[in-house]
Amino acid sequence: MAHFSKRNRRKEREVQQALNNRLELVKEGFTRRDLIKMGLMTGAGVLIPQGGLTHAYGQDPLAPLSSSSFYHGSSCDVGNSPLPAQVFVDPMPIPPELPTRPLTDPGLQFGAPPQLFPFNTINPATGLPFEGRGQFNGVLRPGSDFFQFFNQYPTQQYFVQRIRANPNFRITSDTNIPAQTIWGFNLGGSAASDVGTFPAPTIVTHYQQPWVVRRFNELPPQSQNGGFGVPEMSTHLHNFHSAPESDGGPCRWFFRGQYFDHYHTAQQAGFSFDFPPNGDIRESLSTLWYHDHRIDHTAENTYKGLEGFQLMFNQFDTGNETTGFRLPSYPQFDIPIILTDKLLDPSTGLICFDTFNFKGLLGDVQLANGIVQPFFNVNKRRYRFRVLNGGPSRFYELFLTDPLSQSNHIPFWVIADDGNLLPTPIQVTSFRLGVAERYDIIIDFNQVKSLIGSHTKVRLENRLEQDDGQGPTCNIFAGGDSKATYCVEFRIGSAVTDNSVDPATHPVFYQLPSIITPRITRTFVFDRDNGQWVINNKFADCNELRFTVKLNSPENWVISNPRNDWQHPIHIHDEEHRILSRVNNGGHHSSRSGTSYDSSRGDCPFGGGGGGISTQFPNVPNVEVSRKDVTRLQFDEDDTLFFRFRDFVGDYPMHCHNTVHEDHAMMLLFQVQPNVIDNNQNP
Amino acid sequence: MKRMTRRKWLVAAGATTAAVGAATLAGTDSLFAQEATPASKHNYNFKNISPRDLIQQRHLPNVELITQDNQKVHFYNDLVKDKRVVIQFMFARCKDICPIITHHLAEVQRMLNGRVGRDIFFYSITLSPEEDTPRDLKAFAKAHEIGPGWTFLTGKPDDILLLRKSLGFFYNDPKEDADRNNHSGMVVVGTEPLMRWTMCQGGAKPDWIATVIRTEMDAPFQGSVNGIRQADPAVHLKAAPQTPGGQTPGAMHRHGSMPE
Numbered sequence: 001m002a003h004f005s006k007r008n009r010r011k012e013r014e015v016q017q018a019l020n021n022r023l024e025l026v027k028e029g030f031t032r033r034d035l036i037k038m039g040l041m042t043g044a045g046v047l048i049p050q051g052g053l054t055h056a057y058g059q060d061p062l063a064p065l066s067s068s069s070f071y072h073g074s075s076c077d078v079g080n081s082p083l084p085a086q087v088f089v090d091p092m093p094i095p096p097e098l099p100t101r102p103l104t105d106p107g108l109q110f111g112a113p114p115q116l117f118p119f120n121t122i123n124p125a126t127g128l129p130f131e132g133r134g135q136f137n138g139v140l141r142p143g144s145d146f147f148q149f150f151n152q153y154p155t156q157q158y159f160v161q162r163i164r165a166n167p168n169f170r171i172t173s174d175t176n177i178p179a180q181t182i183w184g185f186n187l188g189g190s191a192a193s194d195v196g197t198f199p200a201p202t203i204v205t206h207y208q209q210p211w212v213v214r215r216f217n218e219l220p221p222q223s224q225n226g227g228f229g230v231p232e233m234s235t236h237l238h239n240f241h242s243a244p245e246s247d248g249g250p251c252r253w254f255f256r257g258q259y260f261d262h263y264h265t266a267q268q269a270g271f272s273f274d275f276p277p278n279g280d281i282r283e284s285l286s287t288l289w290y291h292d293h294r295i296d297h298t299a300e301n302t303y304k305g306l307e308g309f310q311l312m313f314n315q316f317d318t319g320n321e322t323t324g325f326r327l328p329s330y331p332q333f334d335i336p337i338i339l340t341d342k343l344l345d346p347s348t349g350l351i352c353f354d355t356f357n358f359k360g361l362l363g364d365v366q367l368a369n370g371i372v373q374p375f376f377n378v379n380k381r382r383y384r385f386r387v388l389n390g391g392p393s394r395f396y397e398l399f400l401t402d403p404l405s406q407s408n409h410i411p412f413w414v415i416a417d418d419g420n421l422l423p424t425p426i427q428v429t430s431f432r433l434g435v436a437e438r439y440d441i442i443i444d445f446n447q448v449k450s451l452i453g454s455h456t457k458v459r460l461e462n463r464l465e466q467d468d469g470q471g472p473t474c475n476i477f478a479g480g481d482s483k484a485t486y487c488v489e490f491r492i493g494s495a496v497t498d499n500s501v502d503p504a505t506h507p508v509f510y511q512l513p514s515i516i517t518p519r520i521t522r523t524f525v526f527d528r529d530n531g532q533w534v535i536n537n538k539f540a541d542c543n544e545l546r547f548t549v550k551l552n553s554p555e556n557w558v559i560s561n562p563r564n565d566w567q568h569p570i571h572i573h574d575e576e577h578r579i580l581s582r583v584n585n586g587g588h589h590s591s592r593s594g595t596s597y598d599s600s601r602g603d604c605p606f607g608g609g610g611g612g613i614s615t616q617f618p619n620v621p622n623v624e625v626s627r628k629d630v631t632r633l634q635f636d637e638d639d640t641l642f643f644r645f646r647d648f649v650g651d652y653p654m655h656c657h658n659t660v661h662e663d664h665a666m667m668l669l670f671q672v673q674p675n676v677i678d679n680n681q682n683p
Numbered sequence: 684m685k686r687m688t689r690r691k692w693l694v695a696a697g698a699t700t701a702a703v704g705a706a707t708l709a710g711t712d713s714l715f716a717q718e719a720t721p722a723s724k725h726n727y728n729f730k731n732i733s734p735r736d737l738i739q740q741r742h743l744p745n746v747e748l749i750t751q752d753n754q755k756v757h758f759y760n761d762l763v764k765d766k767r768v769v770i771q772f773m774f775a776r777c778k779d780i781c782p783i784i785t786h787h788l789a790e791v792q793r794m795l796n797g798r799v800g801r802d803i804f805f806y807s808i809t810l811s812p813e814e815d816t817p818r819d820l821k822a823f824a825k826a827h828e829i830g831p832g833w834t835f836l837t838g839k840p841d842d843i844l845l846l847r848k849s850l851g852f853f854y855n856d857p858k859e860d861a862d863r864n865n866h867s868g869m870v871v872v873g874t875e876p877l878m879r880w881t882m883c884q885g886g887a888k889p890d891w892i893a894t895v896i897r898t899e900m901d902a903p904f905q906g907s908v909n910g911i912r913q914a915d916p917a918v919h920l921k922a923a924p925q926t927p928g929g930q931t932p933g934a935m936h937r938h939g940s941m942p943e
Contacts, residue, residue, distance in 0.1 A: 227734030
């Protein structure tokens with residue numbers, strides 16, 4: 001290649017001329033897209049030679065350096081974390097339950113009680129509106145974000161939470177590892193001792209009992225973030241059918257010293273349309289979670305501790321194993337587990353996070369409910385576990401492993417995918433979790449005990465290989481492999497009464513809502529463009545609602561991944577979807593014509609975990625024949641999703657839930673409006 | 684992370700290899716009682732080092748760079764420390780994405796309404812230090828009608844490479860990593876003394892990029908809890924750096940010496 005120090009003058013002039021020509025074009029207001037349309041630039045971004053318009057120039061000799069030669073033993077990276085001396089020494093904690101509050105609670109009377117319109121009167125103590133609702137990207141939009149259906153479905157339950165730091169949080173009882181400062185949601189009290197917890201307190205709510213959660217942002221100032229985290233909050237209730245003003249979307253964050261009321265109708269989807277007044281029972285949701293969703297900072301904020309469970313019960317999924325579907329009783333036998341992988345700084349022993357990484361982050365310290373590889377005592381009976389992948393970037397394939405006979409296949413039952421009960425339980429030996437996905441499983445420890453013989457221990461083990469934040473490899477380790485990871489050890493104790501339903505009797509839960517002809521099919525390609533995440537070659541922008549869905553209409557969305565070196569768990573807010581098909585696209589959407597970055601990875605979609613593949617929906621594992629709110633977009637895959645968008649109007653996001661991709665910023669906003677026909681098939 | 688094979692945990696529990704078979708059959712639960720993690724992970728000799736210093740050590744190397752005006756500067760001490768910064772990579776002869784990104788950022792610079800050079804500093808670092816001379820960078824800036832407060836930088840190739848990787852611009856795939864265009868899209872936005880860093884997409888609309896930058900810079904100073912506000916670390920008062928040559932690039936920009 002030519003060195004410019006010895007450059008050819010004529011060549012230099014040509015380069016300058018090409019640049020000038022382009023500058024004239026951009027000066028005239030042409031965007032990159034326009035240039036592509038005009039045929040002056042290819043989709044891959046290569047300017048097409050047009051006289052002096054461009055100038056061919058040689059390849060850069062920039063020597064590739066592997067990351068390993070750059071990183072060294074003292075950085076915040078996989079392989080460097082100090083570990084407690086022993087594991088399976090601490091019990092897995094169960095998050096406390098958030099208490100309800102009477103409306104007379106001082107927190108609910110701060111400024112004003114929860115009300116239809118945001119309480120945007122200025123608080124003299126902060127100089128900001130008391131309530132942050134009504135702000136969009138930090139700017140007040142007067143008159144916006146009143147609660148939809150607030151008067152039709154009067155609030156029956158009130159909760160308060162204060163988002164605070166906790167400087168004395170321990171991930172292990174081993175005092176060699178120092179106390180951590182986390183950020184978390186508290187139990188609602190104003191006393192200083194009521195600190196934030198990780199996982200956040202579990203919120204328990206019931207259908208047809210509308211509720212409000214008032215959340216105060218009481219985080220320390222930015223400069224006290226310990227290296228990562230920003231103290232602006234947006235709390236998303238993940239999986240619930242919520243109006244945009246209460247959904248906790250990425251652009252509705254609020255400042256320190258403000259509160260934000262989240263109101264939820266507690267009705268199933270369709271309540272204002274085809275199933276008035278309470279919605280379609282088949283749209284019932286059960287395992288929800290809530291987490292920070294501050295745009296550009298979700299990964300670091302959730303990593304800092306801002307995530308926890310919310311459980312919805314109804315007349316069938318009652319939380320009582322003697323009634324309804326007779327699922328194991330909450331809370332003794334119905335256990336939420338949030339899995340997160342962290343890094344500890346080798347210099348300080350403190351949880352660290354690389355805010356300069358935009359490709360995805362893995363940890364090498366495995367936590368379950370905030371504790372390093374804990375144990376959990378169980379009785380010899382059936383349990384319901386609600387297993388959540390709390391991120392930021394890891395994929396899990398979870399098995400039950402007998403540590404003394406690791407090749408043993410120990411079956412268990414999947415009863416819910418993304419918190420949605422399946423029509424009937426499916427027996428599996430594993431399940432796969434992308435970030436934000438949840439599976440509710442039933443483990444019958446009486447049966448497990450008979451399979452493992454004379455000892456009493458069985459472990460939840462992640463056997464999926466993943467080398468970087470981009471996605472998993474195709475390799476599933478053998479049980480007990482030194483590179484697999486034990487997440488929780490279950491210790492089986494004595495037998496106790498078990499009134500819960502036996503999944504082997506094939507109990508029937510809700511049927512799936514019917515699939516009807518979509519009004520339109522839209523396609524979304526999730527890809528990269530010069531290191532930037534794009535959806536249909538466009539970028540995230542809070543100020544741009546990319547397209548409009550007609551209220552109460554059905555649509556099919558094809559989400560597409562043209563690459564075999566990245567995977568994306570795609571999350572869509574508002575209503576859930578069904579996966580109609582998973583099709584290998586052979587990478588035909590590649591936007592990099594002439595440049596191949598194909599890795600040696602195969603396409604290796606999740607194989608169903610022993611639960612089989614659907615005969616009705618092509619390549620869809622049976623456990624995914626379900627309602628979903630996150631679909632893992634696997635290598636070289638087109639996934640067709642069926643949606644309805646009922647009840648609420650306004651803006652919602654679709655984004656990658658690898659929170660690092662989400663922040664940088666694989667996201668778009670769309671809106672739902674009545675009487676608008678938008679037929680853009682590639683918005 | 685504890686990732687023990689059966690053999691390892693038996694050894695850790697004090698069992699001999701010969702005892703494995705018998706122990707398995709006996710199913711003695713005491714074998715599980717304690718599971719040690721590798722001794723190599725037990726270095727608990729922790730230091731009292733501030734998170735800000737750790738970020739500096741890992742991500743903000745103090746390498747020597749040369750501005751488009753031939754001034755020697757040090758990346759951390761002179762350009763980033765105590766400042767609000769916007770950092771991106773480009774190269775002067777980029778025929779693909781750089782001109783568009785630069786064009787967007789030039790729009791953003793205008794939208795930020797005089798703040799660039801006053802309390803926000805823009806830096807463009809070449810990905811082709813072997814070929815981009817200060818003069819080339821100056822010509823590039825001139826062609827894009829770059830305003831004051833935006834410094835273009837080159838340096839020794841090894842230093843630029845270190846800087847690029849430290850700021851997160853690298854890929855594990857060597858082919859991907861070698862393509863300069865892959866490092867030209869994302870834009871780092873940070874407030875160094877507050878340990879607040881993110882990236883935005885240079886391809887996004889300029890008004891959104893400007894909104895992100897403004898929000899990143901100003902949001903920490905909004906609101907208070909129990910009367911405690913984010914103290915102003917005098918970020919906006921930190922003028923441009925003193926360079927070894929005695930001239931401050933920022934000051935030069937304010938005096939309009941760039942572009943010529």
